[in-house]
Amino acid sequence: MKNALWLKETIFAVLTIKMNLAFLLLGSNEGNRMHWLKYAIQLIHEKIGLVVNCSSVYETAAWGLEDQNSFYNLVLAIETEQNAFQLLQSIQFIEQECGRQRNLKWGARTLDIDILYFNDEIIETENLKVPHPFINKRKFTLVPLVEIAPSMVHPVFLISNEQLLLDCNDSLPVLKIISHLKTRF
Ligand code: ADP
Ligand code: MG
Numbered sequence: 001m002k003n004a005l006w007l008k009e010t011i012f013a014v015l016t017i018k019m020n021l022a023f024l025l026l027g028s029n030e031g032n033r034m035h036w037l038k039y040a041i042q043l044i045h046e047k048i049g050l051v052v053n054c055s056s057v058y059e060t061a062a063w064g065l066e067d068q069n070s071f072y073n074l075v076l077a078i079e080t081e082q083n084a085f086q087l088l089q090s091i092q093f094i095e096q097e098c099g100r101q102r103n104l105k106w107g108a109r110t111l112d113i114d115i116l117y118f119n120d121e122i123i124e125t126e127n128l129k130v131p132h133p134f135i136n137k138r139k140f141t142l143v144p145l146v147e148i149a150p151s152m153v154h155p156v157f158l159i160s161n162e163q164l165l166l167d168c169n170d171s172l173p174v175l176k177i178i179s180h181l182k183t184r185f
Pocket of ligand 2: 112113114
């Protein structure tokens with residue numbers, strides 16, 4: 001009888017765990033760029049949650065400081081039990097695991113992970129801004145995002161990702177280089 005109650009409570013707890021849907025932008029422009037993207041996806045599986053969708057990999061000239069190596073970028077949709085602040089800690093841990101040095105703003109990096117969306121939450125703190133403030137400014141973010149979530153609506157601008165891309169006047173070319181990256185290891 002006691003066991004049955006325990007089982008019922010456990011099942012109830014599992015069913016009521018809140019799953020969050022987040023979109024992450026991964027970028028690398030230092031070292032073996034494809035390796036860092038793949039390794040980061042593996043660590044995301046281990047430390048954060050389930051990768052439910054992955055865009056193609058795109059190559060873009062470095063934005064901000066244009067004399068650097070080009071970037072490889074992709075966007076992931078993930079499901080996680082972590083809240084947005086826990087997720088920020090996890091992505092910073094993964095950036096460190098991938099050898100990220102924080103020195104120059106917009107400088108070369110083995111791995112950068114940005115939270116683009118976290119459910120439809122709007123967060124405005126010093127350390128975390130969601131939706132990411134530059135989503136609508138950069139084609140290297142919008143092109144992979146539109147590939148996996150075209151009709152998702154930006155919770156502040158109240159227009160779709162597809163429309164954000166149409167309205168974006170970033171002129172840096174975004175070139176698709178790999179269509180299907182392995183996301184299970
Ligand atoms: P950037 O991504 O702008 O090139 P960094 O990766 O060095 O620069 O991030 C700088 C800081 O931005 C981080 O320490 C983090 O606290 C903050 N930040 C604010 N909003 C976000 C977000 N949505 N995703 C990731 N980092 C964010
Ligand atoms: Mg970042």
